[in-house]
Amino acid sequence: MRTLLVFILLCSVHTIVSAQTQPTPTEGKHLIFGVGIYGSGTETGLGFRSGKDTRFAADIRVAKANIFTEPNTGSLINEVSCIYRLAYYERTRFFVGIGARFDWGIGEFQDDRYGVVMPIGVEAYPFPFQNAGLFFEAAPFLTTDAGESYNFGIRTITGFSFYFYSKK
Numbered sequence: 001m002r003t004l005l006v007f008i009l010l011c012s013v014h015t016i017v018s019a020q021t022q023p024t025p026t027e028g029k030h031l032i033f034g035v036g037i038y039g040s041g042t043e044t045g046l047g048f049r050s051g052k053d054t055r056f057a058a059d060i061r062v063a064k065a066n067i068f069t070e071p072n073t074g075s076l077i078n079e080v081s082c083i084y085r086l087a088y089y090e091r092t093r094f095f096v097g098i099g100a101r102f103d104w105g106i107g108e109f110q111d112d113r114y115g116v117v118m119p120i121g122v123e124a125y126p127f128p129f130q131n132a133g134l135f136f137e138a139a140p141f142l143t144t145d146a147g148e149s150y151n152f153g154i155r156t157i158t159g160f161s162f163y164f165y166s167k168k
Helices: 002-018
Strands: 027-040 043-049 055-065 075-088 093-106 113-117 120-124 132-144 150-167
Touching: 027 055, 043 150, 055 093, 075 113, 093 132, 113 150
Parallel strands: none
Antiparallel strands: 027 043, 027 150, 043 055, 055 075, 075 093, 093 113, 093 120, 113 132, 120 132, 132 150
16 A cells, blocks of 8 residues: 555656646746635645646645534545546646545544545636636545554545746
C-alpha cells in the first residue's frame, strides 16, 4: 500500500512539472496556480490545483471532516491527486483521477489512516470572467490504519475555484 502511495505522489509531481497547456482565452498569460474553497460537503477545506487549461493536473488538498457537527472529533485530511480531464470544453471540464489520502485523527481514540482516493467531478465557469468557477466532486476512497482496519466511503465536495494568472 505504501509503495502505491509513493508511486501516486511521484506521478503527481511529474504531472506538475511536465503539464502542457492548450490554446484558450487566457493565451498570452501564465498560470501561477488555482485555489479551491470547499465550503460544503463531507469535508471543508482548501485545495491547490496546478492547471486549468491542461488535460492533466495535480490537485493538493487540506480539509477537516465534521467541522460543523463535532469540532473536537473527525480528521484533518490531506490528499494529493493526479486528475485527467475527460471532457474539455470552454466553460466546463469533467475529470477523473487517482490519488493518495491521509486522515490524521483528532481526539484520543482516533487513529491515523492512509489510503487511496478516486476523484470524479466537474468544474463549471458560468461567470463572464473565466478565472473563477464552481466545483462539484464525488470521490470514493479506501483507507486503512496501523491495525489493518479498512474504511471505505464516498466524499462529496461543492465549492468555488479561482485561478491566478500573470502576463508572460
